[in-house]
Amino acid sequence: MRGKTATAIVLVIVIVAAGALVMWFQRHGFSAREEPAWYEKTLARHARKIATPAGAKELKNPHPLTEESLPAAREHWVAHCSSCHALDGSGNTTIGRNLYPKAPDMRDMETQKLSDGELFYIISNGVRFTGMPAWGEEDSPQSIWELVGYIRRLSHLSAEEKQLLEKLSSGESGEGKPTASPPPKHTHSHASGAPPHKH
Ligand code: HEC
Structure with missing residues (x-):
């Protein structure tokens, strides 16, 4: 009996927590902004x-x-x-x-x-x-x-x-610059003379 009561309490807590989480995401969304x-x-x-x-x-x-x-x-x-x-x-x-x-x-x-x-x-x-x-x-x-x-x-x-x-x-994608505006290229080479490649 005690086991059942405990399970019911845990279930209620889980449902309330899930509801709160859903409400939180509805208000705040998943935005990274x-x-x-x-x-x-x-x-x-x-x-x-x-x-x-x-x-x-x-x-x-x-x-x-x-x-x-x-x-x-x-x-x-x-x-x-x-x-x-x-x-x-x-x-x-x-x-x-x-x-x-x-x-x-x-x-x-x-x-x-x-x-x-x-x-x-x-x-x-x-x-x-x-x-x-x-x-x-x-x-x-x-x-x-x-x-x-x-x-x-x-x-x-x-x-x-x-x-x-x-x-x-x-010489690279330009993404590393603080004001990265040029469109990123798909390959680049390092100054060491390594052949162009992707990261
Ligand atoms: C795709 C983006 C990205 C790249 C590429 C990246 N980092 Fe990070 N780095 C992050 C973010 C975001 C954090 C903050 C993580 C956090 O808040 O715990 C971080 C945190 C760190 C930290 C911990 C600093 C602190 O004060 O908490 C170090 C050290 C670090 N990066 C080193 C590097 C090094 C070295 C490289 C290259 C080999 C690298 N990172 C490449 C995004 C990046």
Whole structure:
């Protein structure tokens, strides 16, 4: 008998919750155009922190950026990341601005205070329910560690480096530019002389 009452209570709760959810979506829709509320952002950040294994957070960067690895890291950033994160890391691109949640400004403290291990984990595994893809299958661990180093540079890019980034991206789809307006091409080549290909 007690079991039946408990089942009935759970059923009522589920029906009420489903009804509330339907009403919420009727009012708010599935639109990605709104800015997530502060509590949504805080909850999402906490959930992400908890889900990152402790060992991963503490990893030290085994491939810090060097003069030799910098050009490849820069090119990698332009090719795989700047379409959403922008050349300067501001997130100010057509795609980055219109995602939900938006691509964050990675020059800010919120990103910079993440440990190297956390950045590596996020880039390798992506962030579920957001536009952030997992790159672990696509990119080598070394190239991801070098991107971690590149993210640390974003807050103090020199004018020359910004020009270099613009130059690197101008041969490509144009999506990486903060004011991406030209229609995207389907193939592009990297400055390294790799043959034109899709991403
Ligand atoms: C298709 C769009 C897209 C691409 C391409 C993309 N990102 Fe992201 N990225 C996002 C979004 C959206 C978020 C925010 C996720 C969130 O709110 O948890 C994000 C978050 C991040 C974060 C966490 C920053 C923070 O403060 O929370 C890092 C680090 C990151 N991206 C690195 C990269 C790197 C490196 C690349 C290229 C290899 C890349 N991303 C490519 C969309 C993208």
